Amino acid sequence: MARDSQAALVALNRFGFGPRGGASGDLVNAASDPRGFVKAELARPSGVLLEAPGLQSTPQLGQAVFAYQDQVKQAREAAKTAAPAEAPAPQPPADQKPENQLRRNLSLNTVANEIAGQQMADPKQSDAAMKPDGAQPNAAAPAAAKPAQPLNVIQKTFRAEALARLQRAMLVDCGFTERLVVFWSNHFCISASKGELARIWAGAFEREAIRPHVLGRFADMLKAVEQHPAMLFFLDNQQSLGPDSRAGQNRKRGLNENLAREIMELHTLGVGGGYTQEDVTSLARIITGWTFAGRQGQLGAPGSFVFNANAHQPGPQRLLGKTYESGGLAQGEAALADIARHPSTANFIATKFVRHFVADDPPPALVARLRDVFVKTDGDLKALATALVESDEAWKAPLTKMRSPYDFLIATGRLLARVPEDPGLYLNSLNLLGQPLWAPAGPNGFPDTAAAWAAPEGLKLRLDIASQMGARLGPNIDPLDLLEFAAADAASVETRKTIERAESRQQALALLLMSPELQRR
Amino acid sequence: MIDCVENRLLTSRRGLLLAGASFAAWAYLPKFARAADGRDPRLVVVILRGALDGLATVAPIGDPDYAGLHGSIALAANGAHPALMLDAFFGLHPSMPEFARMYRAQHAAVVHAVSTPYRDRSHFDGQDVLESGYAGPGRVQSGWLNRALEALPRGERVSSGLAVGPTTPLVLRGNAPTVGWAPVALPQADEDTAMRLVDLYRHRDPALASALTQGLQLEKAASGDDMKPKPGNQVAQMRQVARGAAKLMAADDGPRIAALAFDGWDTHANEGGPVGRLAFLLGGLDGALAEFESGLGDRWRDTVVLVATEFGRTARINGTDGTDHGTGTIALLAGGAVKGGRVISDWPGLKPANLYEARDLKPTTDLRSVIKGVLQGQFGLSDQVLAQTVFPDSAGARPMKGLVA
Numbered sequence: 008m009a010r011d012s013q014a015a016l017v018a019l020n021r022f023g024f025g026p027r028g029g030a031s032g033d034l035v036n037a038a039s040d041p042r043g044f045v046k047a048e049l050a051r052p053s054g055v056l057l058e059a060p061g062l063q064s065t066p067q068l069g070q071a072v073f074a075y076q077d078q079v080k081q082a083r084e085a086a087k088t089a090a091p092a093e094a095p096a097p098q099p100p101a102d103q104k105p106e107n108q109l110r111r112n113l114s115l116n117t118v119a120n121e122i123a124g125q126q127m128a129d130p131k132q133s134d135a136a137m138k139p140d141g142a143q144p145n146a147a148a149p150a151a152a153k154p155a156q157p158l159n160v161i162q163k164t165f166r167a168e169a170l171a172r173l174q175r176a177m178l179v180d181c182g183f184t185e186r187l188v189v190f191w192s193n194h195f196c197i198s199a200s201k202g203e204l205a206r207i208w209a210g211a212f213e214r215e216a217i218r219p220h221v222l223g224r225f226a227d228m229l230k231a232v233e234q235h236p237a238m239l240f241f242l243d244n245q246q247s248l249g250p251d252s253r254a255g256q257n258r259k260r261g262l263n264e265n266l267a268r269e270i271m272e273l274h275t276l277g278v279g280g281g282y283t284q285e286d287v288t289s290l291a292r293i294i295t296g297w298t299f300a301g302r303q304g305q306l307g308a309p310g311s312f313v314f315n316a317n318a319h320q321p322g323p324q325r326l327l328g329k330t331y332e333s334g335g336l337a338q339g340e341a342a343l344a345d346i347a348r349h350p351s352t353a354n355f356i357a358t359k360f361v362r363h364f365v366a367d368d369p370p371p372a373l374v375a376r377l378r379d380v381f382v383k384t385d386g387d388l389k390a391l392a393t394a395l396v397e398s399d400e401a402w403k404a405p406l407t408k409m410r411s412p413y414d415f416l417i418a419t420g421r422l423l424a425r426v427p428e429d430p431g432l433y434l435n436s437l438n439l440l441g442q443p444l445w446a447p448a449g450p451n452g453f454p455d456t457a458a459a460w461a462a463p464e465g466l467k468l469r470l471d472i473a474s475q476m477g478a479r480l481g482p483n484i485d486p487l488d489l490l491e492f493a494a495a496d497a498a499s500v501e502t503r504k505t506i507e508r509a510e511s512r513q514q515a516l517a518l519l520l521m522s523p524e525l526q527r528r
Numbered sequence: 529m530i531d532c533v534e535n536r537l538l539t540s541r542r543g544l545l546l547a548g549a550s551f552a553a554w555a556y557l558p559k560f561a562r563a564a565d566g567r568d569p570r571l572v573v574v575i576l577r578g579a580l581d582g583l584a585t586v587a588p589i590g591d592p593d594y595a596g597l598h599g600s601i602a603l604a605a606n607g608a609h610p611a612l613m614l615d616a617f618f619g620l621h622p623s624m625p626e627f628a629r630m631y632r633a634q635h636a637a638v639v640h641a642v643s644t645p646y647r648d649r650s651h652f653d654g655q656d657v658l659e660s661g662y663a664g665p666g667r668v669q670s671g672w673l674n675r676a677l678e679a680l681p682r683g684e685r686v687s688s689g690l691a692v693g694p695t696t697p698l699v700l701r702g703n704a705p706t707v708g709w710a711p712v713a714l715p716q717a718d719e720d721t722a723m724r725l726v727d728l729y730r731h732r733d734p735a736l737a738s739a740l741t742q743g744l745q746l747e748k749a750a751s752g753d754d755m756k757p758k759p760g761n762q763v764a765q766m767r768q769v770a771r772g773a774a775k776l777m778a779a780d781d782g783p784r785i786a787a788l789a790f791d792g793w794d795t796h797a798n799e800g801g802p803v804g805r806l807a808f809l810l811g812g813l814d815g816a817l818a819e820f821e822s823g824l825g826d827r828w829r830d831t832v833v834l835v836a837t838e839f840g841r842t843a844r845i846n847g848t849d850g851t852d853h854g855t856g857t858i859a860l861l862a863g864g865a866v867k868g869g870r871v872i873s874d875w876p877g878l879k880p881a882n883l884y885e886a887r888d889l890k891p892t893t894d895l896r897s898v899i900k901g902v903l904q905g906q907f908g909l910s911d912q913v914l915a916q917t918v919f920p921d922s923a924g925a926r927p928m929k930g931l932v933a
Contacts, residue, residue, distance in 0.1 A: 505728045
């Protein structure tokens with residue numbers, strides 16, 4: 008065991024979410040057969056799926072949003088007709104403008120409101136946050152400012168989806184497949200801050216479009232993603248109309264090339280992958296009509312993917328040197344299938360994959376090998392993951408990557424053997440650390456370099472969070488036992504000494520959570 | 529020996545931290561020296577990520593083709609929400625009254641039909657070019673603002689760059705020491721824990737040691753009476769970030785140079801005209817500029833705030849009342865040091881033949897010339913340094929003269 012502790016750290020930290028505390032024996036198991044420990048999860052593709060009681064399908068959730076929006080509208084109209092004379096009275100005039108802005112912002116940036124709604128306790132009450140019952144920021148928020156408001160269906164769903172994902176990450180053995188889910192989900196990201204539909208769909212999108220294909224084929228994942236209502240909404244394709252389509256002619260509206268561009272730039276070929284502005288416009292035309300049924304359900308069940316032939320640009324299109332005959336939905340599906348097996352796609356995916364798991368500057372030989380695997384297996388993502396685990400480079404490269412805030416929080420929860428029953432603490436912490444769940448700032452997702460996550464402010468905030476955890480949980484934990492679970496004899500002498508010499512168990516736990524052994528992967 | 533020196537530093541720094549929040553505590557900062565002419569220049573670079581629609585922000589209302597191209601979202605000189613006319617030709621978006629006021633006081637200027645040398649339409653490559661200062665994408669090790677810092681004489685006017693936000697923007701990344709700050713609402717780790725961790729990092733992970741040290745110092749310096757974030761919307765957050773940065777920069781020994789980024793300008797659909805989504809964001813930007821003005825107080829006199837974006841958007845609105853990725857756009861300058869009250873533009877016109885690739889506002893001014901003009905005016909960097917180090921291989925883009933009063 009002694010000799011393999013370092014390999015066990017690679018298995019658990021580079022590929023997984025870190026060892027679980029308690030009686031898991033993760034570190035010992037990983038040390039006895041590091042590669043086998045990682046690969047074991049790949050043999051259980053159904054284990055990637057996520058089903059939990061209460062989690063609903065995308066159409067069901069879309070319908071819930073439509074119903075909720077109708078309710079809000081009715082309530083607003085009822086209030087307007089009921090008490091027009093009273094309206095100015097409840098608020099001082101000075102407050103009216105910001106209020107209006109806040110409301111308008113709701114669909115624009117729900118994240119801001121999410122943060123606002125779940126604000127951490129008032130700084131003056133920081134003592135309260137140290138106590139066990141102050142541990143839940145959500146519990147403290149209403150007391151600090153406004154009267155408690157029940158969560159609406161969108162917030163409830165988002166939290167339920169988040170909780171299911173967090174709990175899964177806490178319970179899996181190594182966490183390699185969950186790390187793959189996070190990788191692909193970030194590769195094909197949407198942002199919950201786009202609006203209410205995106206927020207309620209964020210979790211379902213990952214369950215429906217990402218998870219079934221994480222150990223399947225890239226082309227299938229690509230199709231599932233680009234046809235998912237959440238992606239069509241996020242990148243505006245439901246608004247894009249073929250200029251010569253019947254709908255385009257009637258409504259005098261036309262193309263929106265947002266989704267088409269990001270498919271090529273971010274999802275498949277990559278910048279410099281050999282496409283032109285003409286190709287972007289062509290693909291935009293090809294995928295006109297890819298949309299989801301609205302609240303009236305004229306095209307299908309509200310909130311489900313539909314192909315709207317009325318909005319589809321008629322005629323053949325030339326894309327990346329090939330002509331795609333008009334064929335409705337099939338035209339776009341054929342185009343996506345070709346893009347998925349384009350050599351640039353293989354190269355782009357292999358590079359990004361190695362950068363995520365191994366090093367900011369991915370070893371070229373490893374990238375080349377994974378690219379070849381991708382090409383030869385026609386984008387078999389399980390083969391891609393297996394090739395990564397079987398490469399010597401992935402085991403020899405020093406642990407220079409920095410855990411993302413999400414990785415850090417999950418690793419911490421696992422080590423402390425705490426399965427959350429409320430996602431609030433995690434969601435707040437992720438917001439603070441600059442990685443709000445399912446809500447990156449742009450369609451390129453969260454950054455994936457050590458520099459991005461080792462920035463001064465981010466690191467200071469991690470320390471504040473670790474310190475809070477230490478304060479709350481430290482009294483009941485032997486930090487040296489925890490170090491055994493976390494790193495055993497792979498821990499550095501300095502880390503061990505720092506923990507041994509800490510002035511309290513609370514401090515020792517904070518220092519352990521912040522040690523290079525827990526931060527690097 | 530080394531151990532001894534480190535311990536002393538550690539002890540003295542800890543003592544200072546415990547004594548209170550002050551930038552003066554920064555041992556590693558060069559001593560600030562006021563120049564003989566009494567000027568104390570400051571520069572804030574604001575990056576708008578997502579590509580700002582320059583034609584919607586400073587609208588060429590006098591151009592006969594503008595209204596047709598920008599269609600339903602075009603600004604007009606009259607109507608319910610008239611543009612704030614900057615001259616007979618250009619109108620400012622009505623949600624930017626603060627900038628208009630600064631403009632009238634000759635403390636704000638617009639550069640129109642501007643772009644970086646980047647000519648494709650990827651946000652991320654475009655941002656790399658904008659921030660790295662290289663002519664093409666793929667150079668992401670350092671940014672032009674950091675290299676400008678490096679070229680300044682140490683221990684003189686500019687001490688260190690300030691990166692506002694949870695991560696350092698590329699424009700300020702590089703060899704010159706920078707520090708970062710972002711608003712927080714969290715009980716803080718105590719100093720003893722922090723110092724022990726810094727000590728561990730020093731032995732095991734120098735990169736983390738350096739990052740954490742900077743994070744600790746900045747938080748100290750920025751925390752004050754009203755620096756805790758309050759529940760609020762995006763606009764409030766933009767103002768809050770600006771207020772905190774201004775507070776740090778107003779200190780006698782605070783950083784002279786800061787960079788921050790605002791996201792969300794990628795208005796593909798339902799961009800809105802005088803009111804709507806873009807209007808909302810521009811209101812936030814306008815508020816942030818006002819926060820810098822009030823927060824910097826007397827220092828505003830010597831300040832330039834430069835607002836830039838990676839590229840512009842299509843001249844013609846798309847099929848969804850928005851605009852797609854384009855080329856030419858605007859840069860904004862605000863601050864007491866700006867020779868303002870002008871829209872600087874070699875206007876290319878919006879006739880179909882004059883558009884870049886028949887779709888975008890054609891860039892007639894290299895953004896690097898504007899930035900060079902600001903850096904030269906504020907900090908006296910030479911043509912040669914600007915053309916070789918700050919913006920490598922950019923001799924063709926001459927510094928624009930007379931931007932700084």
